Amino acid sequence: DTAVSQTPKYLVTQMGNDKSIKCEQNLGHDTMYWYKQDSKKFLKIMFSYNNKELIINETVPNRFSPKSPDKAHLNLHINSLELGDSAVYFCASSQLTDRVGGYTFGSGTRLTVV
Amino acid sequence: QKEVEQDPGPLSVPEGAIVSLNCTYSNSAFQYFMWYRQYSRKGPELLMYTYSSGNKEDGRFTAQVDKSSKYISLFIRDSQPSDSATYLCVADSNYQLIWGAGTKLIIKP
Numbered sequence A: 001d002t003a004v005s006q007t008p009k010y011l012v013t014q015m016g017n018d019k020s021i022k023c024e025q026n027l028g029h030d031t032m033y034w035y036k037q038d039s040k041k042f043l044k045i046m047f048s049y050n051n052k053e054l055i056i057n058e059t060v061p062n063r064f065s066p067k068s069p070d071k072a073h074l075n076l077h078i079n080s081l082e083l084g085d086s087a088v089y090f091c092a093s094s095q096l097t098d099r100v101g102g103y104t105f106g107s108g109t110r111l112t113v114v
Numbered sequence B: 001q002k003e004v005e006q007d008p009g010p011l012s013v014p015e016g017a018i019v020s021l022n023c024t025y026s027n028s029a030f031q032y033f034m035w036y037r038q039y040s041r042k043g044p045e046l047l048m049y050t051y052s053s054g055n056k057e058d059g060r061f062t063a064q065v066d067k068s069s070k071y072i073s074l075f076i077r078d079s080q081p082s083d084s085a086t087y088l089c090v091a092d093s094n095y096q097l098i099w100g101a102g103t104k105l106i107i108k109p
Helices: none
Strands: A004-007 A008-012 A020-023 A032-036 A043-050 A053-057 A066-068 A073-078 A087-094 A109-113 B002-005 B011-012 B019-025 B034-040 B046-053 B055-058 B063-067 B070-078 B086-095 B096-099 B103-108
Touching: A004 A087, A020 A032, A020 A087, A020 A109, A032 A073, A043 A066, A043 A073, A043 B070, A043 B096, A073 A087, B002 B086, B002 B103, B011 B019, B019 B086, B019 B103, B046 B055, B046 B063, B070 B086
Parallel strands: A008 A109, B011 B103
Antiparallel strands: A004 A020, A020 A073, A032 A043, A032 A087, A043 A053, A066 A073, A087 A109, B002 B019, B019 B070, B034 B046, B034 B086, B055 B063, B063 B070, B086 B096, B086 B103
């Protein structure tokens, strides 16, 4: 009955590889997000999709490409991984117009690039 | 200057103490404010929200917003070791969340 689930939980890969992280939510929310949390624990928004439409696209290298096949899924593909991409990536979902409901986060994917 | 500022801590207090966590923000247009709690190796979870100025209480937790000084506070009464986590204050800016860096709280048994 996990609300927001992302896979894998851990990912260790070499520089230059391409990898994907998947996210699914069963809350019926219309908006999903990708966040990056660096070693200093600062959460930074990367992308947001509302009903499969990209609504937030922060300044992120174009090696990062999100894809939302439907409003319950948001995947993140990363090409040509670099050491600086090592971080925890969180998926989240919300109902866009429900300001007080907040975001529901997944448990994170800990990416280590070696 | 970051739009939402928090002291990263860590803040270490003995069990049972009253904890005060604080944030300042720069944009007077912010009206919705939230506190999220993040345990180690977990995603953040919504703890409380407040709208505009005033207090909101939920069990041992009280959130307070003072818009005149652009100051946000979270008070935890009768703190427990299970309250040990990072607390993030967040402002809602036109449906986009502006996150503070979080304050790490440690409650010593």
